[in-house]
Amino acid sequence: xxxxxxxxxxxxxxxxxxxxxxxxxxxxxxxxxxxxxxxxxxxxxxxxxxxxxxxxxxxxxxxxxxxxxxxxxxxxxxxxxxxxxxxxxxxxxxxxxxxxxxxxxxxxxxxxxxxxxxxxxxxxxxxxxxxxxxxxxxxxxxxxxxxxxxxxxxxxxxxxxxxxxx
Amino acid sequence: xxxxxxxxxxxxxxxxxxxxxxxxxxxxxxxxxxxxxxxxxxxxxxxxxxxxxxxxxxxxxxxxxxxxxxxxxxxxxxxxxxxxxxxxxxxxxxxxxxxxxxxxxxxxxxxxxxxxxxxxxxxxxxxxxxxxxxxxxxxxxxxxxxxxxxxxxxxxxxxxxxxxxxxxxxxxxxxxxxxxxxxxxxxxxxxxxxxxxxxxxxxxxxxxxxxxxxxxxxxxxxxxxxxxxxxxxxxxxxxxxxxxxxxxxxxxxxxxxxxxxxxxxxxxxxxxxxxxxxxxxxxxxxxxxxxxxxxxxxxxxxxxxxxxxxxxxxxxxxxxxxxxxxxxxxxxxxxxxxxxxxxxxxxxxxxxxxxxxxxxxxxxxxxxxxxxxxxxxxxxxxxxxxxxxxxxxxxxxxxxxxxx
Numbered sequence: 379x380x381x382x383x384x385x386x387x388x389x390x391x392x393x394x395x396x397x398x399x400x401x402x403x404x405x406x407x408x409x410x411x412x413x414x415x416x417x418x419x420x421x422x423x424x425x426x427x428x429x430x431x432x433x434x435x436x437x438x439x440x441x442x443x444x445x446x447x448x449x450x451x452x453x454x455x456x457x458x459x460x461x462x463x464x465x466x467x468x469x470x471x472x473x474x475x476x477x478x479x480x481x482x483x484x485x486x487x488x489x490x491x492x493x494x495x496x497x498x499x500x501x502x503x504x505x506x507x508x509x510x511x512x513x514x515x516x517x518x519x520x521x522x523x524x525x526x527x528x529x530x531x532x533x534x535x536x537x538x539x540x541x542x543x544x
Numbered sequence: 545x546x547x548x549x550x551x552x553x554x555x556x557x558x559x560x561x562x563x564x565x566x567x568x569x570x571x572x573x574x575x576x577x578x579x580x581x582x583x584x585x586x587x588x589x590x591x592x593x594x595x596x597x598x599x600x601x602x603x604x605x606x607x608x609x610x611x612x613x614x615x616x617x618x619x620x621x622x623x624x625x626x627x628x629x630x631x632x633x634x635x636x637x638x639x640x641x642x643x644x645x646x647x648x649x650x651x652x653x654x655x656x657x658x659x660x661x662x663x664x665x666x667x668x669x670x671x672x673x674x675x676x677x678x679x680x681x682x683x684x685x686x687x688x689x690x691x692x693x694x695x696x697x698x699x700x701x702x703x704x705x706x707x708x709x710x711x712x713x714x715x716x717x718x719x720x721x722x723x724x725x726x727x728x729x730x731x732x733x734x735x736x737x738x739x740x741x742x743x744x745x746x747x748x749x750x751x752x753x754x755x756x757x758x759x760x761x762x763x764x765x766x767x768x769x770x771x772x773x774x775x776x777x778x779x780x781x782x783x784x785x786x787x788x789x790x791x792x793x794x795x796x797x798x799x800x801x802x803x804x805x806x807x808x809x810x811x812x813x814x815x816x817x818x819x820x821x822x823x824x825x826x827x828x829x830x831x832x833x834x835x836x837x838x839x840x841x842x843x844x845x846x847x848x849x850x851x852x853x854x855x856x857x858x859x860x861x862x863x864x865x866x867x868x869x870x871x872x873x874x875x876x877x878x879x880x881x882x883x884x885x886x887x888x889x890x891x892x893x894x895x896x897x898x899x900x901x902x903x904x905x906x907x908x909x910x911x912x913x914x915x916x917x918x919x920x921x922x923x924x925x926x927x928x929x930x931x932x933x934x935x936x937x938x939x940x941x942x943x944x945x946x947x948x
Contacts, residue, residue, distance in 0.1 A: 407639060407881050434782075435769050436884075437893060437910040455882060455895070455910070459780070462787045466882065487769030490918040498603070513596035513947060522604060529601075529608050 384463055385410040388430060395425055402468075411466040416478045419469050423454065423484050432456040432465060438481065438491035440499040442473075444525045449473035452501060454481070471501070480506040498523035561589055564929075568597050572933045574671060575943035579921065586929050591921040595914075599947040606907040610872025611637050611711060612850075614907065619705035621911060622945040624667050625660035625888040626706045627696065632885035635790055636894040637711045637848075640881045645843050648836040649713045650792035651829045655726065656699065656708060657791070657885075658822040658829075662733070663692045664888030665773075665815040665822075668940035672812055673744055675934045676753040685740045691729050698722040712849035713842025723830075730827060737819060744812070751809060758923060758935040760806035768919045771912050772890025774939060777814045778806030784886040795832065796825050808938040847874055872902035889913050889940050913945040 385405055392400045392412070399422075402413040414422050426432040436455040443449050448470035456465045471478055480503035481488040492503045493512040500521035503509055511518065520527060567578035576597040582589040602617045609617075618629035631653050638645065666689045673681035693703040699722050700708040700715065709715065744750045760770075765778040775782055783800045785793040801817035803810030842849050850869055855862035868874065878900045884893040893910030916939055924932045 406879050409882060411880075434766055436891065437895065437908070439895060439908045441897060441906045453895070455893070459782050459787065464788075464882070485769065486767045487915060487918065490914065491769075494914070511596075513599040515596075522601065529604055 382408070384461060388463070388465065391430065392422075392425075396422060409464050409466055411468065413468045413470065416469050416471055419467070420479050420481070420484070422467065423456075423481055426456055426465065426467075427484055430458065431460055432458045432463075434459055435481070435485040435487055435491075436464070438488055438495055440495045440501055440523075442499060442523065442525050444473070446470075447472070450476050450499060450501060452478055452495065476500055477502045477504050479504050482506055497521070500524065568594075572675070573936060575941065575946075577917075577936070577941065577943065577946075579924075581924070581929070581932075583929065588924045588927050588929060588932055591924045591932075593917065593921045595917070596947050598943050602948045603907060603909065606904055608903055610870070610902050611874075611876075611904070612870065612872070614904070615709075616705065616707050618909075619707055620944050621909060621948060622664070622887055622889065622892070622913065622942045623704060624942055625664040626704065627656045627660040627708045628664075628885060628887050629892065630706060630708050631657055631791070632883065632887070632892050633894055634709055634711050635885065636881060636883040636896055637876075638843075639883050640876055640879060640896060640898060641711075641845070641848060642877075643712060643843050643845050643848070645713070645791070646836075646840045647792060647795075648833060648840045649842060651832050651836065652714060652718060652841065653709070653791050654793065654796070655826050655829045656696070658825045659692050659695060659726075659729075661886075661888055662819050662822050663689045664940070665819050668888075668938065669740075669744075669812055669815050671937045671940075672754070672808065672934060673750070675937045676750055678744065678747075678750065681740055681743050684743075685736060688729070688733050688736055691725070691732075695722060695725045695729065698725060710842065710849055712845045715850070717839060717841040726826070726830070730823060730830075734820075734823060737816070741816060745816070753931075753934065754808040754812060754938075756805070757808050757931045758806075758927065758938070760919075760923065762806070764919075765806060769915045770890065770919070771915070772887070773811055773814045773818060774806075774916055775890065776801065777803035777810040779804055784884050784891050788884060790883070790885060796828050798825050798828075808934055811938045876900065884910070887912055889942065889945070890916060909948055911945045911948055913941045914948070917941045917946055 388410060389403055396418060399414050399418045400412050404411050434457040436457045439453050441451040441453060450471050450473055452469045454467040469478060478501060480492060490512060492506055493510060495501050496503060496509055497511040497513050498521060562583045564581045564583050566581055567573050568576050578594040579591050581591045606614050606617060615630050615633055618633045619626040621629050666685050670682040670685050696706050697703050699718055700706050760778050762778045762780050765775050779802050781800050781802050786800055798821045801814050803814050846865055851862035851865050856866045876898050878898060880897040882893060882895045884891050890912030892912055895908040896904055897906040899905040920936060
């Protein structure tokens with residue numbers, strides 16, 4: 379499992395290299411998590427891959443937080459298989475202009491993960507070789523995982539949180 | 545004219561490429577996959593994979609369901625080894641809630657997960673046999689998958705989409721018949737597996753069809769984020785059970801088999817060896833269970849674990865708990881958690897963000913089939929069509945997991 383001292387070492391190295399670009403560092407359930415910005419994300423990923431041996435890209439996905447300035451979080455999970463450490467990187471980008479550089483030059487496996495994220499959240503990965511929808515049909519028109527698209531009839535009241543004391 | 549060395553003229557039809565639409569429903573692909581291939585004779589020049597034919601928007605549905613109702617969704621990811629998905633999801637929630645599991649529950653889970661791993665590998669390896677022309681192996685070993693399903697049936701009542709267990713353990717204890725069936729399986733399966741290996745492992749035709757076909761280097765496999773038997777066949781000893789032990793896998797003595805060249809033959813060998821290792825793990829688990837206190841099949845977490853039905857009908861408190869749990873009225877910490885288990889095809893990850901509501905704020909499945917399959921089209925280039933078909937079988941792509 380994740381080692382706290384190892385996480386500290388990684389944190390110190392990242393702060394030395396990127397200074398204030400590495401923010402909001404936390405360790406939920408032992409997994410080192412931090413937020414960075416889209417102008418340095420590629421440098422951060424390459425640094426993690428080449429210098430800190432996070433050679434394995436586990437996952438790329440996104441989360442939508444409607445109503446915020448930077449309402450879409452692109453989340454990367456990396457894995458250092460040798461030292462058995464995982465790390466989570468988040469980049470918050472604007473909902474109106476959701477662009478972020480692609481990670482495909484670093485890992486070829488990022489290709490479909492980014493296509494999925496584009497399909498479901500509309501995040502445009504700049505420089506991606508083949509940014510098409512992957513799961514949904516091409517003429518769907520919307521990016522269905524965004525929170526403004528309800529799954530059920532929004533007029534239904536039997537599942538409203540206020541009726542359950544929330 | 546010498547037919548072995550035909551001379552092509554400028555407009556010869558033999559020089560043109562043929563477009564072959566392989567799928568979405570094709571008997572050779574064992575699932576809903578479409579690949580549009582450009583063929584030069586029998587050799588693939590290029591291919592484009594199209595997926596999403598059974599996309600059911602599980603991640604969206606999960607945002608509208610309490611934790612309990614998400615378990616049936618995970619059934620339908622990799623439906624060849626549903627229990628691993630179910631338990632992976634339960635363990636994710638348990639990690640979120642910081643539930644300490646009793647050892648006996650962990651071992652019971654290990655038994656079920658390893659049985660499902662065997663079921664998953666049986667499907668893949670027998671299908672490789674089938675696609676290389678050996679129908680016997682398929683028909684012969686497949687009956688043991690049936691025996692595994694009978695064990696699942698004894699434990700949870702269902703066979704394929706199991707919905708097995710609860711958050712916090714199992715819904716009921718294993719009965720004597722289940723243990724009898726497990727022991728019977730442990731006795732009979734090695735014999736059949738040995739015979740299965742005798743049919744294929746040193747079979748000249750099988751080796752000719754698989755060895756050296758679709759070789760993948762370690763570097764390429766890591767670059768494409770491969771996990772599971774496919775990655776191990778290339779020589780990387782990454783197994784979530786060892787690197788991030790869950791459900792007390794650290795208590796067990798087993799080996800992680802690795803291949804060398806990553807070709808189809810190595811993948812077959814790795815999966816076969818993993819079945820032997822799974823049998824070892826189950827045997828150890830049965831022994832360990834004997835020293836554990838009997839009758840414990842769930843953790844003591846009344847807030848999250850459904851009370852027994854009899855209590856619900858006769859006892860006010862149990863009824864309240866039952867209602868609260870079913871309606872998702874449990875207070876879970878506002879947190880995010882990533883939990884990975886070693887599924888049949890590789891690292892199956894659950895990324896859960898909980899904001900304190902009835903349902904997850906976001907749930908993402910890291911599906912090994914989806915990640916593994918993206919290399920299929922690039923690696924098919926230059927391959928014979930018949931080799932590409934067994935390559936696909938050996939990748940064990942499950943459409944449910946691919947499309948989620």
